[in-house]
Amino acid sequence: MSVAEEKVRKYGGYNLHTVKTEKFKTNNIVVKWKAPITEESATLRALLPYVLQNSSNKYPNTATLRSYLEELYGATFFIDLSKKGDYQIISFSLEIANEKFLSNPDPLLKKGVDFLAEILFNPNGDGKSFVAKIVEDEKRALKQRIQSIYDDKMRYANFRLVEEMFKGEPYALGVNGIADKVDPITAEELYQYYEKSRQEDQIDVFVVGDIDEEEIASYISTKLPFADRTASEHTRAVHKEVKEKEVKEVQDVKQGKLHIGYRTNVVYGDEDYFALQIFNGIYGGFSHSKLFLNVREKESLAYYAASRIESHKGLLMVLSGIDQQNYEKAVSIIKEQLDLMKKGDFTDDEIMQTKAVTHNQMLETLDTARGMIEVFYHNAVSGVKVDMSQWLQSISKVTKEEIRSVANKIELDTIYFLSGSEGNN
Incomplete structure (x- = not known):
């Protein structure tokens, strides 16, 4: 193609x-x-x-x-x-x-x-x-x-x-x-x-x-006569000792915001970056994901539930809107779904569907000039050269074991919960 x-x-x-x-x-x-x-x-x-x-x-x-x-x-x-x-x-x-x-x-x-x-x-x-x-x-x-x-x-x-x-x-x-x-x-x-x-x-x-x-x-x-300059060194997110912490904040809000941050220990240009993309799609990136189906649809615990990655910082964020009485249960299910990913508890159909959606999403992004520029700019930021044909081929080749392996690199760092005062501890 x-x-x-x-x-x-x-x-x-x-x-x-x-x-x-x-x-x-x-x-x-x-x-x-x-x-x-x-x-x-x-x-x-x-x-x-x-x-x-x-x-x-x-x-x-x-x-x-x-x-x-x-x-x-x-x-x-x-x-x-x-x-x-x-x-x-x-x-x-x-x-x-x-x-x-x-x-x-x-x-x-x-x-x-x-x-x-x-x-x-x-x-x-x-x-x-x-x-x-x-x-x-x-x-x-x-x-x-x-x-x-x-x-x-x-x-x-x-x-x-x-x-x-x-x-x-x-x-x-x-x-x-x-x-x-x-x-x-x-x-x-x-x-x-x-x-x-x-x-x-x-x-x-x-x-x-x-x-x-x-x-x-x-x-x-x-x-555009920009003066000569020395190219800056590209910084890479370094692995840090992670100690899980919980932060709760009270404001005048009707709907609680439960946002959870994980360290992926993977950034753009790494060999397992493509496996991380597919992991995220299965876990919480798309409407067929485990978070959407289990936290929002099956248990009706959340108004929204999704995950996204920050490619240059090694950050995975889970975002959900919940009633505050559902806090403990929602946290438990979000953690449980990640544990299932680490054990390889996802199907070949889920992998195929996620690859297809990821592939189509990238092609849609490349259908606009602005999207195209943002995609290419990842290379400039990271100092790593990944062309689009290579990107699409690498996504299609990701294996179940690679997804499981990248899941096991992910560490929970911070649970943040913003809620209203009523019924708060």
């Missing part, structure tokens, strides 16, 4: 990833900035892309910036923040029409690169500081984003589980930074951090579409 292939060109200041495909009528350019997440920089880093997205020297306010995007046949520009392992990633994304499908021969892709160059290299400021009012406005918005985690109890339970499980580690930090550190940030300090990030971050540029790869590579190399 033919799946998307990327070409990677390494320059001194960044890596350029191009994917030539006729699947889309638009071209997508994504610039990703990667740096370790730290307590000192996390909040600055969470604020920076929103200030850069707001305006630039050429487009001094949001209205002129958005008006220019409309001129580019309604191009869409947005930013995103994410955390992969111990890294905090900033993404600048532009989706623009492919001029091949327009009667106007405007070189739209090149104009898109020019636009991103303006945003990334000519921010709205005087070369020493951003415009103070813009920074203050975006600080208010950042505080609202941080607060929104506390208002969404499912996200809050996730955040608290990670915070407890990785206490003292960078991974415990939220991707939006720390609320108390927002107000002290000045426009000058943020500009200094911008200069540092632009010069030191690992930069990866992705271009996906029906493109001339050589031509766009030549153009980007002149328009």
Whole structure:
């Protein structure tokens, strides 16, 4: 089967990833900035892309910036923040029409690169500081984003589980930074951090579409003049002595949130990573999984019950919403289902069904340019090269014994339960 292939060109200041495909009528350019997440920089880093997205020297306010995007046949520009392992990633994304499908021969892709160059290299400021009012406005918005985690109890339970499980580690930090550190940030300090990030971050540029790869590579190399830098060392999650702990928290909530964290001791690029994918699908990743069928359907203990893995940190999270009187029973069944996986108590049919769903899920992800870029970016984050054909073949070859073996590496770390006060111990 033919799946998307990327070409990677390494320059001194960044890596350029191009994917030539006729699947889309638009071209997508994504610039990703990667740096370790730290307590000192996390909040600055969470604020920076929103200030850069707001305006630039050429487009001094949001209205002129958005008006220019409309001129580019309604191009869409947005930013995103994410955390992969111990890294905090900033993404600048532009989706623009492919001029091949327009009667106007405007070189739209090149104009898109020019636009991103303006945003990334000519921010709205005087070369020493951003415009103070813009920074203050975006600080208010950042505080609202941080607060929104506390208002969404499912996200809050996730955040608290990670915070407890990785206490003292960078991974415990939220991707939006720390609320108390927002107000002290000045426009000058943020500009200094911008200069540092632009010069030191690992930069990866992705271009996906029906493109001339050589031509766009030549153009980007002149328009995005990222300074040479030394590639950062890839950090790997290290095995830690795990001691099971239980954390209970009481708030005014109607539905309890039972979220459980396990250390998988497996990360992206490891030989048994593919077995972990299939394990997760059978255990709690899909609607035919053991958690869904036993905790939610059979016992009616949970409003939702699922599991997911964090590929770069060796983390497996079980997420469930339960009535608090069902706490002990739900924990017991979740543990029991993992024990059954460790004993190999799952069928060939379950394996086949999970492989099929995993395979289809990956193909669906590769059906969008954004999904394609996220899949390929795993390689850039981990420093491990896995092409998509290899990924799909490796999934199909996973054996029952490999799934059982990877299950036996998984260790329970933290049980976190958020519940209402009524009937709580």
